[in-house]
Amino acid sequence: MDNLDLMKQISIPSLTKIVLLVIDGLGGLPNPKTGKTELETANKPNLDQLAIKGICGLIDPLSPGITPGSAPSHLALFSYDPLSFNIGRGVLEAMGIDFDLQPGDIAARGNFCTVDEAGLVTDRRAGRISTEKCTEFCQLLDGLVIEGVKLFVCPVREHRFITVFRGKGLAPEVSDSDPQQVGVAPRAIVAQHAIARRLANIANEFIAQAKTVLAKHHPANMVLLRGFSQRPHPPTMGEVYKLKPAAIASYPMYRGLARLVGMQVLETGTSIKEEFATLKQNYNNYDFFFIHIKGTDSAGEDGDFDRKVRIIEEVDNALPSLISLKPDVIVVTGDHSTPALLKGHSWHPVPILLYSRWCRPDRVGEFSESACIFGGLGRLPATQVMPLAMANALKLNKFGA
Amino acid sequence: MDNLDLMKQISIPSLTKIVLLVIDGLGGLPNPKTGKTELETANKPNLDQLAIKGICGLIDPLSPGITPGSAPSHLALFSYDPLSFNIGRGVLEAMGIDFDLQPGDIAARGNFCTVDEAGLVTDRRAGRISTEKCTEFCQLLDGLVIEGVKLFVCPVREHRFITVFRGKGLAPEVSDSDPQQVGVAPRAIVAQHAIARRLANIANEFIAQAKTVLAKHHPANMVLLRGFSQRPHPPTMGEVYKLKPAAIASYPMYRGLARLVGMQVLETGTSIKEEFATLKQNYNNYDFFFIHIKGTDSAGEDGDFDRKVRIIEEVDNALPSLISLKPDVIVVTGDHSTPALLKGHSWHPVPILLYSRWCRPDRVGEFSESACIFGGLGRLPATQVMPLAMANALKLNKFGA
Numbered sequence: 001m002d003n004l005d006l007m008k009q010i011s012i013p014s015l016t017k018i019v020l021l022v023i024d025g026l027g028g029l030p031n032p033k034t035g036k037t038e039l040e041t042a043n044k045p046n047l048d049q050l051a052i053k054g055i056c057g058l059i060d061p062l063s064p065g066i067t068p069g070s071a072p073s074h075l076a077l078f079s080y081d082p083l084s085f086n087i088g089r090g091v092l093e094a095m096g097i098d099f100d101l102q103p104g105d106i107a108a109r110g111n112f113c114t115v116d117e118a119g120l121v122t123d124r125r126a127g128r129i130s131t132e133k134c135t136e137f138c139q140l141l142d143g144l145v146i147e148g149v150k151l152f153v154c155p156v157r158e159h160r161f162i163t164v165f166r167g168k169g170l171a172p173e174v175s176d177s178d179p180q181q182v183g184v185a186p187r188a189i190v191a192q193h194a195i196a197r198r199l200a201n202i203a204n205e206f207i208a209q210a211k212t213v214l215a216k217h218h219p220a221n222m223v224l225l226r227g228f229s230q231r232p233h234p235p236t237m238g239e240v241y242k243l244k245p246a247a248i249a250s251y252p253m254y255r256g257l258a259r260l261v262g263m264q265v266l267e268t269g270t271s272i273k274e275e276f277a278t279l280k281q282n283y284n285n286y287d288f289f290f291i292h293i294k295g296t297d298s299a300g301e302d303g304d305f306d307r308k309v310r311i312i313e314e315v316d317n318a319l320p321s322l323i324s325l326k327p328d329v330i331v332v333t334g335d336h337s338t339p340a341l342l343k344g345h346s347w348h349p350v351p352i353l354l355y356s357r358w359c360r361p362d363r364v365g366e367f368s369e370s371a372c373i374f375g376g377l378g379r380l381p382a383t384q385v386m387p388l389a390m391a392n393a394l395k396l397n398k399f400g401a
Numbered sequence: 402m403d404n405l406d407l408m409k410q411i412s413i414p415s416l417t418k419i420v421l422l423v424i425d426g427l428g429g430l431p432n433p434k435t436g437k438t439e440l441e442t443a444n445k446p447n448l449d450q451l452a453i454k455g456i457c458g459l460i461d462p463l464s465p466g467i468t469p470g471s472a473p474s475h476l477a478l479f480s481y482d483p484l485s486f487n488i489g490r491g492v493l494e495a496m497g498i499d500f501d502l503q504p505g506d507i508a509a510r511g512n513f514c515t516v517d518e519a520g521l522v523t524d525r526r527a528g529r530i531s532t533e534k535c536t537e538f539c540q541l542l543d544g545l546v547i548e549g550v551k552l553f554v555c556p557v558r559e560h561r562f563i564t565v566f567r568g569k570g571l572a573p574e575v576s577d578s579d580p581q582q583v584g585v586a587p588r589a590i591v592a593q594h595a596i597a598r599r600l601a602n603i604a605n606e607f608i609a610q611a612k613t614v615l616a617k618h619h620p621a622n623m624v625l626l627r628g629f630s631q632r633p634h635p636p637t638m639g640e641v642y643k644l645k646p647a648a649i650a651s652y653p654m655y656r657g658l659a660r661l662v663g664m665q666v667l668e669t670g671t672s673i674k675e676e677f678a679t680l681k682q683n684y685n686n687y688d689f690f691f692i693h694i695k696g697t698d699s700a701g702e703d704g705d706f707d708r709k710v711r712i713i714e715e716v717d718n719a720l721p722s723l724i725s726l727k728p729d730v731i732v733v734t735g736d737h738s739t740p741a742l743l744k745g746h747s748w749h750p751v752p753i754l755l756y757s758r759w760c761r762p763d764r765v766g767e768f769s770e771s772a773c774i775f776g777g778l779g780r781l782p783a784t785q786v787m788p789l790a791m792a793n794a795l796k797l798n799k800f801g802a
Contacts, residue, residue: 029761037761062800064781065788066407069801082801083402089802109802227802341759345799347792348761349779370777373763379779 003079003383004240006399007390013242016328016393019279019289020385022077023315024070024254025297025338027350027369031305038300038308038340039351040368044316046323047332047353051367054330054355057377058369059385061336067347070297073335074257076382078290080234087260088172088229093162095259096252099154101164101231106172106199109227110153110161112137112220113186121182125159126220134161137220140213146202156252163225165202171195176226177207186224199228236262237288241390246285248278249292258290272311276318283325291322300338301345308340329356329392331385332367349379356392404480404784405641407800408791414643417729417794420680420690421786423478424716425471426698426739428751428770432706439701439709439741440752441769445717447724448733448754452768455731455756458778459770460786462737468748471698474736475658477783479691481635488661489573489630494563496660497653500555502565502632507573507600510628511554511562513538513621514587522583526560527621535562538621541614547603557653564626566603572596577627578608587625600629637663638689642791647686649679650693659691673712677719684726692723698746701739709741730757730793732786733768750780757793 001009028037060066061073062082071092072082090107101107112134114123129137134155141153141163149167156162173196177186186207191200203225210223237245239262247258250270259265264286268278275291282289293315299308322330333352336345351372353364362376377388390396402410429438461467462474463483472493473483491508502508513535515524530538535556542554542564550568557563574597578587587608592601604626611624638646640663648659651671660666665687669679676692683690694716700709723731734753737746752773754765763777778789791797 029759058779063788064778064785065790065792065797066411067792067797067799069799072801083407086801092802339759346759347789347797369761370764373777373779374775379781 002081003387004235007079007240007387008235010397010399011240011242011390012395012397014393014395015287016395017287017289018329018389018393019291019322019327019331020077020389021291021293021322021330021332022074023293023296023312023332023334025300025336025345026334027337027339027346027348028300028308029339029341029348037369038305039312040370042309042312042316044312044367046316046319047367048365050330050332050355051353051364051371053361054353055359055362055377056351056353056364056367056372056375058349058372058375058379059333059352059382060349060379061382063381064349065347067345068336069345070253070335071257073382074254077333077335077385078237078261079383079386080261081383085232085234087232087257089227090162091229091231092253092256093156093160094164095231095256096254097154097156097162099152099162099164102166104166104170104230106165106170106228106230108163108203108225110163111178111224112159112161113222113224114219115186115222119185121179121184121186121222121224123219124178124182124224128158129220131155131157133220134159137214137217141210144206144209146205147198149202151206159220163206165199170199172199172228172230174200174203174228177203178224178226186222189225203228231260234261238262241288241386241395243288244286245288245290246282247290247292248275249290250275251292251294254292254294263290272314272318276321280321280325296334297338300340301343303340303343305340329354329389331389333385352377352385354388354392358392358394403482404788405636408480408641408788409636411798411800412641412643412791413796413798415794415796416688417796418688418690419730419790419794420692420723420728420732421478421790422692422694422723422731422733423475424694424697424713424733424735426701426737426746427735428738428740428747428749429701429709430740430742430749438770439706440713441771443710443713443717445713445768447717447720448768449766451724451731451733451756452754452765452772454762455754456760456763456778457752457754457765457768457773457776459750459773459776459780460734460753460783461750461780462783464782465750466748468746469737470746471654471736472658474783475655478734478736478786479638479662480641480784480787481662482784486633486635488633488658490628491563492630492632493654493657494557494561495565496632496657497655498555498557498563500553500563500565503567505567505571505631507566507571507629507631509564509604509626511564512579512625513560513562514623514625515620516587516623520586522580522585522587522623522625524620525579525583525625529559530621532556532558534621535560538615538618542611545607545610547606548599550603552607560621564607566600571600573600573629573631575601575604575629578604579625579627587623590626604629632661635662639663642689642787642796644689645687646689646691647683648691648693649676650691651676652693652695655693655695664691673715673719677722681722681726697735698739701741702745704741704744706741730755730790732790734786753778753786755789755793759793759795
């Protein structure tokens with residue numbers, strides 16, 4: 001019996017409420033000058049207070065040493081085994097912009113990019129063109145029909161877009177055209193199984209036509225596609241946990257991911273304050289809230305230690321508005337670590353704090369990587385977070401007689 | 402997807418180097434007089450310094466409470482599930498002396514031993530006869546043909562040898578003749594499945610002939626056989642990790658084990674200094690080094706607390722020559738505990754330290770069992786050591802989008 005089966009069997013509906021605050025890329029590495037991580041550097045009295053009243057620990061998103069992408073790390077936090085529900089990037093992006101994926105649709109993540117006269121990629125993000133420009137270029141490409149397959153080309157944000165292929169005889173097992181580096185030409189898309197040959201041909205033809213259409217639109221004079229995929233259908237959080245869950249996330253991919261596991265995705269703004277305001281406005285209508293803070297991860301990926309510190313402080317500042325709602329369970333953690341020193345996701349375990357009336361507090365006196373080592377939750381896989389939150393909300397029956 | 406599949410999927414070749422230093426039987430138990438374990442008693446400034454700069458923890462070779470043999474504990478350290486790759490002792494010994502095992506060959510580990518006039522074992526190791534004597538007696542037995550099956554009898558070291566059975570219709574599911582105690586007669590070898598009856602008969606016949614041949618050669622007047630087995634074929638470390646791995650081990654079994662997972666086994670001496678010199682000489686030619694220190698385990702098995710302490714100090718003394726090579730990742734641990742107090746392998750978890758530029762140091766101030774409890778690695782299965790070493794060497798891609 002896997003985790004979800006067990007939850008399905010013992011979860012019960014109740015009036016208690018859970019808030020899961022995910023500070024993306026929360027975990028860090030010490031700044032060589034100070035010996036302190038981003039979280040340890042931040043002035044965060046409210047998080048520290050919760051850590052004192054609550055119970056702390058460290059979570060492994062997948063397993064020790066494994067650096068996760070955002071999709072598997074969030075699935076793990078929701079207790080879905082990320083190795084069995086491998087969700088493609090194209091599907092995630094499509095869901096994030098509310099694109100209504102139909103059975104059989106294949107979605108790919110696209111970048112507008114810059115190529116030089118020799119056709120070599122010089123900028124994978126076309127100088128991060130504005131969302132307005134992206135929308136304009138998508139309109140030039142949207143609605144093509146190639147070999148009877150209809151193509152939807154829709155803007156996401158900045159240089160990012162999606163292409164959805166709708167038609168008969170398509171399978172998603174094709175390679176990416178995005179070479180993930182500059183100085184080389186985009187790759188030809190290749191079928192990895194015979195059944196995917198038709199999609200490979202159509203995708204290559206689309207790219208050829210896009211190149212012609214975009215030729216005059218430097219720096220966005222080419223497209224890169226990756227993550228061709230079809231939507232999986234995991235059981236919803238309503239089915240598994242008997243929760244009425246809502247997601248508050250400004251960045252499309254996380255909205256898509258939340259929708260995939262059956263959360264209601266709420267309209268919100270892009271600032272942390274707006275996200276917390278959305279929580280307050282909708283607090284009476286749901287019993288589980290996933291709040292996603294993107295800025296910490298972006299700052300970590302940019303190698304901007306200080307900005308990551310400031311965003312953690314901003315979250316801490318907004319926290320009293322969450323606490324004043326008196327949720328029965330508050331969990332604060334990250335989906336993975338994004339140390340500014342590494343400028344990317346990493347394998348390091350992530351601090352977690354859980355506060356509830358029933359949490360059996362430990363002696364941890366602050367919310368930090370080094371203090372959480374000594375926390376009462378110990379070190380545990382991310383897939384155990386939801387069972388713990390559910391238990392602390394008294395939403396789980398006893399297992400067995 | 403198991404550990405090896407995951408590693409195979411996300412590992413990438415790179416220029417960084419990993420050194421895995423295995424101090425066999427490292428973990429211990431406190432001396433009742435001092436309250437300190439062997440490791441805690443040793444003067445080991447270099448190991449302590451690495452522990453301060455690095456991250457520490459405790460590993461379970463198999464799982465809590467399980468005392469492993471040397472083969473499963475090493476397989477686990479290399480991230481091979483020791484329950485799926487169960488490697489017989491005979492195969493390990495054969496590989497350790499470079500015996501070219503062919504498909505279908507069955508190898509058994511042998512001891513020359515002493516029996517009294519009643520046929521009862523008085524010394525399972527025949528007074529640890531010299532390797533020269535062992536070689537001489539093996540020659541007396543080598544090359545027999547029994548029921549069309551050819552027997553190879555080859556010396557290993559001191560009283561140890563191997564017997565390899567080559568022929569048709571053989572299966573390895575037979576019991577040992579070694580009773581693992583003195584005062585009793587060697588056991589008759591019994592087939593555990595019908596298909597293994599032919600091997601059982603042939604092995605018993607071999608033992609009978611050996612008894613006759615050896616009658617005049619007291620103390621080596623009998624043989625004991627155990628660990629009848631066939632070579633498995635796990636994927637190599639090159640395939641799994643995209644490493645070019647080398648092993649530095651003086652004791653045959655560990656050389657065999659390293660060869661089994663595809664390491665290049667380097668020529669080396671029997672002293673710790675010689676092993677470290679071999680590392681230095683070969684440092685440029687490989688990107689992963691497994692260094693095996695045998696003396697600690699032997700001292701533990703002999704119940705010699707002080708000798709185990711001295712060997713740990715000897716390792717510590719040699720350590721600067723390793724550190725001066727500046728490997729990207731240094732891991733120091735043991736394959737299992739061998740407390741001198743227990744005179745044998747034990748189930749106690751084993752201290753581990755990992756040092757790399759990216760290791761997120763903890764507050765552990767010395768390398769010891771009691772300090773490692775509070776380490777940032779927490780307590781983890783030995784199979785997670787390689788993923789962590791690979792991650793710290795930046796040799797793993799992100800998993801998922």
